[in-house]
Amino acid sequence: CKFPILPVIDGMVKPCSYSELENITNFETCLIQYTQSGRLFRGTITEGSEKRSVIVKTWDFFLPLDRAYAYRPSKFCDEIELYETANVHPHLAKLSRYCCDRRLAVVYDEELTTVLSDVLPADDFGWDKRMNVATQLADLLAWLHKNKIAVGSITASCIMIDKEVNIKVFDFGYICNRVNEDSVIPLDYVVGRYPEDVSKGMFTYTPSSSSLMFHIIHQRFPIIVCVMHDM
Numbered sequence: 001c002k003f004p005i006l007p008v009i010d011g012m013v014k015p016c017s018y019s020e021l022e023n024i025t026n027f028e029t030c031l032i033q034y035t036q037s038g039r040l041f042r043g044t045i046t047e048g049s050e051k052r053s054v055i056v057k058t059w060d061f062f063l064p065l066d067r068a069y070a071y072r073p074s075k076f077c078d079e080i081e082l083y084e085t086a087n088v089h090p091h092l093a094k095l096s097r098y099c100c101d102r103r104l105a106v107v108y109d110e111e112l113t114t115v116l117s118d119v120l121p122a123d124d125f126g127w128d129k130r131m132n133v134a135t136q137l138a139d140l141l142a143w144l145h146k147n148k149i150a151v152g153s154i155t156a157s158c159i160m161i162d163k164e165v166n167i168k169v170f171d172f173g174y175i176c177n178r179v180n181e182d183s184v185i186p187l188d189y190v191v192g193r194y195p196e197d198v199s200k201g202m203f204t205y206t207p208s209s210s211s212l213m214f215h216i217i218h219q220r221f222p223i224i225v226c227v228m229h230d231m
Contacts, residue, residue: 013087013095018102025056032112036153036173037072043107045096053111054096057170059104076104078175085147085177091140093160093170108170110160116167117156132165140169150176 016024025043032040038060045054059072083095096109116133119125137159144151153173161167 013083014097015101016097016099016107018099020097021056021099021101021103021105021107024054024097024107027058030056033115033157035171036158037075037171038104040112040170042112045107052109055093055108055110055112055170057106057108073104075175076100076106078177079106079172081177082149082172082175085149086144089140089143091136091167091169093168110168110170112160113162114160115157116159116161119161120156129165133159133161133167136167137169148177150174 024045025041027041030041030043032042032055034040035057038058041056041058043054043056044051059076061069061072080095080098086092087095093108093110095106097107099105099107137154141151141154151172151174154169154171158171159167159169
């Protein structure tokens with residue numbers, strides 16, 4: 001990790017050991033889904049007589065080695081640095097702990113019910129709900145932009161959503177915590193991954209500089225979000 005001293009965030013978020021992480025989740029049986037750099041697991045934190053549900057996200061390294069693995073330690077550090085600024089935002093999963101002992105992982109103080117990609121195809125996920133999601137996501141992205149933080153590759157599978165249609169983003173493909181006029185960010189990362197639905201010919205994708213774009217189309221298809229910054 002690039003930090004000379006492991007940071008304590010908000011006076012509450014602290015590093016945890018790998019043995020503590022193993023007490024929070026079982027990596028064999030609690031898998032929820034794969035993420036852009038690893039996996040997501042259900043977990044439980046026990047404090048005295050109280051227990052609360054959490055989710056654990058890992059940055060994984062498997063054999064055979066892949067070139068993409070070289071960037072994962074720095075991406076892990078970038079996310080921890082992001083939370084030094086953004087851990088209070090209501091549409092961002094709340095960081096509880098993080099681990100860089102044998103495994104790179106973070107613990108979010110959230111109970112995952114479902115992800116946006118699971119509900120988007122539903123017939124009852126109509127226009128009002130989609131606009132609600134788009135507005136919340138725009139609020140988060142505008143706040144990050146105001147704080148000179150650039151993010152990329154936010155897809156529907158990166159966003160948890162509850163029954164009241166409240167969202168929280170828990171995964172990013174790219175984070176740059178210090179954006180300024182001299183910043184050079186690869187365009188592919190700023191735009192995000194090329195949407196799978198575009199490659200299948202389901203609809204078109206039109207990026208626009210310095211804007212938040214929401215393609216909210218027929219209720220059977222997803223929202224595509226594009227965020228770009230002039231550099």
